Amino acid sequence: MNTVRTRIAPSPTGQDLHIGNAYTALINYVFAKKYGGEFVIRIEDTDKTRFVEGSEERILASLAWLGLRHAEGPDIGGPFNPYRQSERLEVYKKYAEELIEKGHAYYCFCTSDRLAAMRKDQEANHEAPMYDGRCRELKTQSSKLNAQKEPCVIRLRVPDEGVTVFHDEIRGDISFENKLIDDQVLLKSDGYPTYHLGVVVDDHLMKISHIIRGEEWISSTPKHVLLYQFFGWKPPLFAHMPLLRNPDKSKLSKRKNPVWVGDYINKGFLPEAILNYLATMAWMHPDGKEIFSVLEMVGAFNLLAIQTTAPIFDIEKLRWMNGEYLRKTQSSKLKVQIFDFYNGKYDQNLIERTIPLVIERMKTLAEYRSLAEFFFIRPEEFERPVDKKLVGIASKALESTEWNHDAMEAAIRLETEKAGMKAKDVFMELRVAITGKTVGPPLLESLEILGKEDTLIRLSLAK
Ligand code: GLU
Numbered sequence: 001m002n003t004v005r006t007r008i009a010p011s012p013t014g015q016d017l018h019i020g021n022a023y024t025a026l027i028n029y030v031f032a033k034k035y036g037g038e039f040v041i042r043i044e045d046t047d048k049t050r051f052v053e054g055s056e057e058r059i060l061a062s063l064a065w066l067g068l069r070h071a072e073g074p075d076i077g078g079p080f081n082p083y084r085q086s087e088r089l090e091v092y093k094k095y096a097e098e099l100i101e102k103g104h105a106y107y108c109f110c111t112s113d114r115l116a117a118m119r120k121d122q123e124a125n126h127e128a129p130m131y132d133g134r135c136r137e138l139k140t141q142s143s144k145l146n147a148q149k150e151p152c153v154i155r156l157r158v159p160d161e162g163v164t165v166f167h168d169e170i171r172g173d174i175s176f177e178n179k180l181i182d183d184q185v186l187l188k189s190d191g192y193p194t195y196h197l198g199v200v201v202d203d204h205l206m207k208i209s210h211i212i213r214g215e216e217w218i219s220s221t222p223k224h225v226l227l228y229q230f231f232g233w234k235p236p237l238f239a240h241m242p243l244l245r246n247p248d249k250s251k252l253s254k255r256k257n258p259v260w261v262g263d264y265i266n267k268g269f270l271p272e273a274i275l276n277y278l279a280t281m282a283w284m285h286p287d288g289k290e291i292f293s294v295l296e297m298v299g300a301f302n303l304l305a306i307q308t309t310a311p312i313f314d315i316e317k318l319r320w321m322n323g324e325y326l327r328k329t330q331s332s333k334l335k336v337q338i339f340d341f342y343n344g345k346y347d348q349n350l351i352e353r354t355i356p357l358v359i360e361r362m363k364t365l366a367e368y369r370s371l372a373e374f375f376f377i378r379p380e381e382f383e384r385p386v387d388k389k390l391v392g393i394a395s396k397a398l399e400s401t402e403w404n405h406d407a408m409e410a411a412i413r414l415e416t417e418k419a420g421m422k423a424k425d426v427f428m429e430l431r432v433a434i435t436g437k438t439v440g441p442p443l444l445e446s447l448e449i450l451g452k453e454d455t456l457i458r459l460s461l462a463k
Contacts, residue, residue, distance in 0.1 A: 004037030005209050008063075009199065011044045012055035016260035017062035019313070020214060020244050020252060023278045026294070027241060027306075028212050029068045030279075033298045040206055041070040041082035044199070046192045056084075062261035066271045067294070083206065085198050092193035095201050095231070096154045096186050100140065104230035105186060107143040108135040109152045131155065131183045154187040156196070156223065164222040169210075169239035170306050176222040184223050196220060200227040208236050212303070215240040239303055242282050244313040252313055268341055268365030270329070273322040281311035291324055323363035331355045341365040346376050353449050357441035371441060375449060378458055379436025386462045390429035393419050395459040403452050405444045433462030 006028035010021050017025075025039075032039040041063060043056055060082065063069075070082055085092075099105035108131070110118075119129050135143075136157065146152070158181045165175040186197040193201070203211060218240050228235040246256040258264060264274055272293065279297050280290065284307075286300055326334065335352040351372075358371040397415035401407045412430070416423045431443050434455065440446070447455050 002209060003207070004032050004035035005040060005207050006032045006037065006212060007040040007042055007203070007206065007208050008068075009042045009044045009202075009213075010059050011047060011050070011195075012059060013047060013050040013052055014055060014260070015052065016055070016058040016262040019257075019259050019261060019264070019274075019278075021059075022062065022066060022068075022261050022274070023244060023281060024213055024241055025063060025066070025068045026275055026278050027303075028210075030294065030297050030301050031210060031212060031303055034301050037209070039068070039070065040208070042202060042206070043082050043084045043086075044195060045084060045086045046195065046198050048190065048192065058262060062265070065265060066261065066275060083202065085193070085202065088202070089191055089193070091205070092187060092197055092201055093191065096193070096197060099156070099186070099227075099230055100144075100154065102230060103140075104157050104226075105154050106136055106138065106140070106157055107147045107152045108155045108183075108185070109138075109143075109146065109150055110134060128180065129182075133183060136183070151189040153185045153189050155183045156186050156226065158183050158223075158226060164225050166221055166225045166235070166238055168218075169237055169303055170308060171240060174218065174221070176219075178222075181222055181226070186227075196223050196227070200224050200231075203236055204228070204231070204233050210237045210239065210303075212239045212241060214243055215308075216243065239306070241306060242308050242311055244281060245310040247312055247314055249310055249312070257313060257315055266366075268367065269318070269322050270325045270337070270365075273318065273325040276325070277318045277321050281313065282307045282309075291321070319363040326362050326365075327359055331359075334359075338365055338368050342369070346372075350375060350449075354441075357445055357449070361441070374435040374437075374440070375446070378454075378461065379434075382432055382436045382463055383438050384432065386433045387425075387429050390421065390426050391433050391459055391462055393421060393426050394430040394433070395456060398447075398452065398455060398459070403448065405448060408444050408447060430459075434458050 008021065008025040008028055010017060029039045031037075041060070043059070045051065045056065096105060100107070110131075114134075115131075118132055122129050135155070143152075159178045162178045163175045164178055164181065165173055167173050184196050185194050187193055202208075221238060221240075225235055244252045246252055248256070250256070252259060258267070261274075275294050276291060279285075279292070279294075283301070283305055285292055285297075286302075286305075289296075292300075329337070331352050334355055335348050338351050338355075339346065339348045354372045354375050358368065361371055362368060393415050394412060397411040398408060401411035412426055413423050416426045427443060428438065431440065432438060434443070434447065434450070450458070
């Protein structure tokens with residue numbers, strides 16, 4: 001087999017990398033690695049009307065955060081200096097003109113007003129919105145001259161008859177009747193290519209061997225296949241992945257789930273957990289494993305085993321998996337992750353000491369704060385007022401005890417008994433006074449960390 005080269009080709013038209021694109025990127029990355037191949041990142045920034053400022057930077061940062069790195073190639077500066085279509089406009093122009101020469105494309109001078117009117121008529125007649133071919137028969141020579149003077153686009157000349165068939169590695173053969181394929185614009189009047197021209201030219205020139213992308217691109221593929229034919233190029237293999245769904249099976253949407261990778265970063269998910277969860281979306285580890293690394297996935301992955309039934313992206317399941325990853329992380333590493341997540345707000349050594357007390361309850365880094373902030377900051381707010389008498393009992397017991405779990409427990413039990421109260425009630429009051437909350441990490445272990453002095457001050461301040 002020739003070198004396997006795959007790619008992810010995000011457009012900087014959204015806030016960040018979409019989680020669905022992260023999913024596609026993972027599959028492409030794993031597939032390339034499996035065959036010792038290369039994974040390429042290409043920014044498809046040719047739609048100026050939908051361009052979002054800062055999007056490219058965030059997409060690249062999210063890919064970097066996930067560890068899905070760009071292969072280094074001849075004209076690529078480094079792992080995160082991707083290809084960028086806006087820097088290659090001359091290339092697309094040349095190929096669009098080549099198609100004109102070959103008679104597979106034509107200049108179109110129709111104005112946007114004319115096209116809008118045409119579309120309106122088609123809508124009224126319940127016809128599919130398609131270019132009506134008015135400029136198809138213009139003489140190439142005179143069009144070429146006019147193209148120097150008048151705004152125009154270049155359109156693909158789709159054959160009137162026949163069918164265009166392609167083989168999808170996951171779905172089998174898919175065919176389209178040519179008469180239903182639009183004479184797609186290839187080069188816009190601003191000199192930018194459309195997605196269809198850009199994607200085909202680049203996938204060819206970048207020697208992409210497998211195009212693995214979301215199923216929403218299936219209907220575009222016959223146009224691409226025609227372009228490969230017209231250029232006389234061998235098309236890559238195609239595989240269209242199922243789209244991620246909300247638990248109610250609707251298309252993953254902002255209303256039901258966070259969709260940007262940055263949202264998951266901010267919520268305190270780990271990249272390993274996200275990748276592992278995404279891996280399970282339409283593919284099953286052959287040993288039925290649920291928790292596995294990207295490296296393990298590379299070993300076990302099989303593109304043909306991708307299921308096409310709608311994979312449900314369930315954030316609760318992801319949270320569970322993230323918790324598993326947090327518990328697998330060494331505390332020396334986790335303390336740095338927590339430290340960084342909170343921008344250095346909490347002391348690293350203290351973080352490390354608190355980890356064993358909170359880790360069982362944590363599903364995301366963002367949950368650390370509510371579980372452990374009291375270690376760093378005395379509570380100012382209390383979930384409910386404390387019972388001063390019970391706090392007094394705890395305080396008395398703790399004043400003169402040794403500072404370890406067993407001694408503290410014995411002292412509190414003794415003092416409580418003397419006062420004729422229930423130990424359980426004193427422990428609860430102690431918890432609220434120390435942490436401000438009624439639930440939290442193991443209490444006496446927490447006091448061990450806080451130390452006697454701070455504990456007694458907290459007890460005296462509790463409201
Ligand atoms: N630029 C397209 C996107 O935004 C790429 C689609 C493809 O992979 O061909 O996803």
